[in-house]
Amino acid sequence: MKRPPSLTESQKNRFGVLRQQLFDACIQGDTDSSKTIMFDLKNLLLPTGHHTKYYEVLLYHCELLIFKKDYRSADKFLTAIIRNTDSNTRLFQESSILLSIAKLHLSELNAAEEHLRAALLSKAITNIDRRRQFIKRISERFEEESLLASLGSKAFNFNADDIINEVQQNCMANTSDEQLFENIGKSIPAHSIEFMQRIHTMAKNQLTHNERYMLPPAPGAQDFICLGKRIFSGISRRIWAKICLDDSTVKKILDAAHNPYTISTIILTEIVNLEIGHMITLISASIITYIIRKRIDVYCKNLKPDSIMSQRYTR
Structure with a gap:
């Protein structure tokens, strides 16, 4: 795949500012600001071919949407990322985990299982110790989410x-x-x-x-x-x-x-x-x-x- 041209210094600076603003908005739980910033990031990154950078920041917005119980919007964005991402990357793996969590809260358990399987079968992590830590963290997160999802x-x-x-x-x-x-x-x-x-x-x-x-x-x-x-x-x-x-x-x-x-x-x-x-x-x-x-x-x-x-x- 042909690599996109490098961002100019001005674009890099703009990206850095917007990314930090997005992180701050997501930490604060500010969905409206997050949506506005993602719109600006989309207009900066997609016309220049930097889809991966865009997807990486979009994940933070998707996790915020899950916390805000907007599971359908998260589903839509995450499905698009997965469709356009190599299965052996961390981006694919993280997207699949988040989508599985969203599906879990939507009570779509077959789909949740499908995306969890994709995340765990991904070869994004090959080191045994890192793989063990990854599996432990993800299992604990799914225990949290499944308990909360079951409470209604x-x-x-x-x-x-x-x-x-x-x-x-x-x-x-x-x-x-x-x-x-x-x-x-x-x-x-x-x-x-x-x-x-x-x-x-x-x-x-x-x-x-x-x-x-x-x-x-x-x-x-x-x-x-x-x-x-x-x-x-x-x-x-x-x-x-x-x-x-x-x-x-x-x-x-x-x-x-x-x-x-x-x-x-x-x-x-x-x-x-x-x-x-x-x-x-x-x-x-x-x-x-x-x-x-x-x-x-x-x-x-x-x-x-x-x-x-x-x-x-x-x-």
Whole structure:
């Protein structure tokens, strides 16, 4: 394939600025800005033949769309990337993983399996140690996503005061981190655990016989702490930007708040805004307690979520 002409210095500078703006918008969860920036990047990169560069930044926009539950738009973009990308590249592999996650949330399990298989069969990673780390990370991410997908998104009523009172009781009792995760895990319904294990088996079936030992077993129905950590990680991945970025309105309110009740209420609002079914009321107190106990600044520093693309290894 003929290589596209190099970008001019002016175009390189423009690309660098737009790419950083896109990353910032995606971290902030700002879909409107992300769409506008992607339009500018498209007009810069596609006329000059730099399709790969365009697809690479488009992946970040697609992951944001998944977080915002715009699975159909993500599906459309990711399908186009996969159609135009070599199967043995990280770009193809990352696109396939994201599309599989989108299909999972759309309850299109056959399609999710198909794209997960494509990602795992890709020869983009050949080093054994990197391959093992890749399989472990992807399996944990799919455990998170399958648990969240199984919880539904029906509207529900809840009593905020009851949840915040539970937070206060947890703090007064000095409930340990492990106990908080265990409390979350014990609240997960059996059908959600069964669905997660089904997705885990689906992933395992895509691996070669020799690679299956690289895939850690899925948490069982009694692995409450591990299950709790998976749910916490999935929710934290979605609320981190709102409560951690300095220019976030929520973060500014949190910084000015000194009353634990106010802080709890703000975090609870962000969790409920995810619309992850009524079970959220059973686990919110433990999540809020964990964040408050770690302190907001420590939580934000230590638990910044990574994206699928951040798992790409530097060569």
